[in-house]
Amino acid sequence: MRGLGFRLGMLLSVAILPIGLISVMQTLNLSQAAERAAELALMGRTSSAAAGERTLLQSALGSAEALGPAVIETLDDPEACSRMMENFVENSASFVFAGFTPLNGISNCTSKNDGVHDVRSSPHYRAFLDNPGTTISATESGIVSGLPVVIVSQPLLHDNELIGYIATSVSQAMMRATHDPMNRTSSAMIVTFTNRGQVISTDMSQGLVEEMLPRSSSLETLASRSDTTFRETAGTGERRLFTVVTVVPGLVYALGSWNPQSAGVGNIALSRFTGVLFPLALWAVSLAVAYFAVFRLVLRHIRELRGQMRRFAIGDRRSPPPVLTEAPAEIADVSRTFHDMARILIRDEAAMEASVQEKTVLLKEVHHRVKNNLQLIASIINMQSRMVSDCDAQKVLRSVQDRVASLATIYRNLYQAEHLDSVEADKLISDIINQMVLASVPPGSGLEIETHLDHVTLLPDQAVPLTLLTTEAFTNALKYAEPAQDGRYRVCVSLTRQRSGHAELLVENSIGPHTRAPADASGLGRQLIEAFALQLDGEVSTVVEPDFYRMKLAFQMQDSVAAAGDDGARRVVLTSAARRGAQH
Secondary structure, X not given: OOOHHHHHHHHHHHHHHHHHHHHHHHHHHHHHHHHHHXXXXXXXXXXXXXXXXXXXXXXXXXXXXXXXXXXXXXXXXXXXXXXXXXXXXXXOOOOOEEEEEEOOOEEOEEOOOOOOEEXXXXXXXXXXXXXXXXXXXXXXXXXXXXXXXXXXXXXXXEOOEEEEEEEEEEEHHHHHHOOOXXXXXXXXXXXXXXXXXXXXXXXXXXXXXXXXXXXXXXXXXXXXXXXXXXXXXXXXXXXXXXXXXXXXXXXXXXXXXXXXXXXXXXXXXXXXXXXXXXXXXXXXXXXXXXXXXXXXXXXXXXXXXXXXXXXXXXXXXOXXXXXXXXXXXXXXXXXXXXXXXXXXXXXXXXXXXXXXXXHHHHHHHHHHHHHHHHHHHHHHHHHHHHHOOOHXXXXXXXXXXXXXXXXXXXXXXXXXXXXXXXXXXXXXXXXXXXXXXXHHOOOOOOOEEEEEEOOOEEOHHHHHXXXXXXHHHHHHHXXXXXXXXXXXXXXXXXXXXXXXXXXXXXXXXXXXXXXXXXXXXXXXXXXXXXXXXXXXXXXXXXXXXXXXXXXXXXXXXXXXXXXOOOOOOOOOOOHHHHOOOOOO
16 A cells, blocks of 8 residues: 555546536436437327327317307207217318217217117216216217217306217227327337226227236326326336326326337436446556556556665675666656766675685784794693693693694684684584594593584683683593493583573483582692683582583673574675564
8 A cells, every 4th residue: 555556546537526426417417318308309209199189189178169059949849859969070181070978878869860869878968977077988889880980078057057978989090099009019008098097099909908007006196297297107017107197187198108218318327327337447547557658657667776776685696786868858867877886885895805815814813823822822831831840731732732722723724614703612612522532532531522512602702711711621521531430430521502692501410329529629720611601791600419510601792793693694685674564
């Protein structure tokens, strides 16, 4: 999350967010306006499809109302009334029947002019009696005409008293013929129905009509939702768009059933989805382009420069890192600066290494000459001891020779070491013990020499007093070692590395029941041990048990060596190691 690419992506996201929101809002508003316009267009198509029926029904209502005065004048002459109705139908191409029906349901004034007709069983008659007023209904077989017709009736009043109704009939075939041909498809349907929910005209069979109508809404309830559009599941289970328009106010309505796809409304939802998807795609493309640009212009050059710095930091000094000439000017300037700095460092390090190498050779030569001089002194002391017949003098010269030999061993290790600032104390002590055993322990004595030495690296300032202290302690152990009561006859030397940069030296020897413990001695060896312990800032303690004598020295190793680790190896730590997850 702290990377340049991630932060740039976040900034671009914040910058593009307002544009995306504006785009989404405008798209949604446009899609809503387009959907409303499409719905209004469908309402217009539904109204246009029912325009012919509207004309026929309004003509029928007007004709029924116009026939009223003539019927009142001929109420006493049924024959004249029938002839008038007959002439009306013959002169009109739209009507198949016209007649007057009194309230008693016995009509003798019809365009058939064939006598008296009992219409009391007619649904239209019963509907008129239930709700006297303008009535429109459809029937598959008219009582008088015997044809499938749509009956339109107007109440007739005489002296403000309802005396019956005048009915005109239009054939259903003519009603269907008035539908707009463009709507006669399998995906669209127009149904004309009355305010009581009765279908009076459709261009489909009754079974198909039921499948195309709303599943949960009846036609009677749709009459109250005129001039509107809504979506609902049809009888076939298909989600369809329905429109309701008024044909004759309060009496007849037209219902349009449309497939949203074929009606041009189904793609609006897709446009909304596209309106939301487009800003997201714009955001993704912008991030991709920005990241690609940043990677090409910045990130890849920074990674290459970081790799050069890491390789230089871990010691790759073969040649100065190349300048990133293809990078932008700012990064190229940083690369050139690093190149110049690396070139100067390589030159200075080469000069310093040459100087250090020269001084190292000189210092090793000094150590080598000191070692040779010390060995020469030890050889002179050895020769002198052979010329002395006094045993005590020989012992003194032998102890001096051992101390000088120990110093020679130290300097031999110094000039043989790879690094002059550190000495392997375990190896040095092992060499001195082996040397003293060969010189002081005769073969067949039965003395066991045990060593347990951990790998400990010390500075020369600590290695010298520790080695000399070990020489004195080991000399005392050899001097006072005797077989113990358990039969063991041994000298043990151990050097262990403790926690927190401490080290511990143990020198132990077996003693007999009557052996005088070295702790009681106050000779030169004891004084040297205390002096060397003081140089190490350590503490010497002794333990005397019936079977052994033990001397223990605990001291703190100097920080520069203790921090080097158990193996004393030098470690290279890159500055980028502080970054979480970094690997080298």
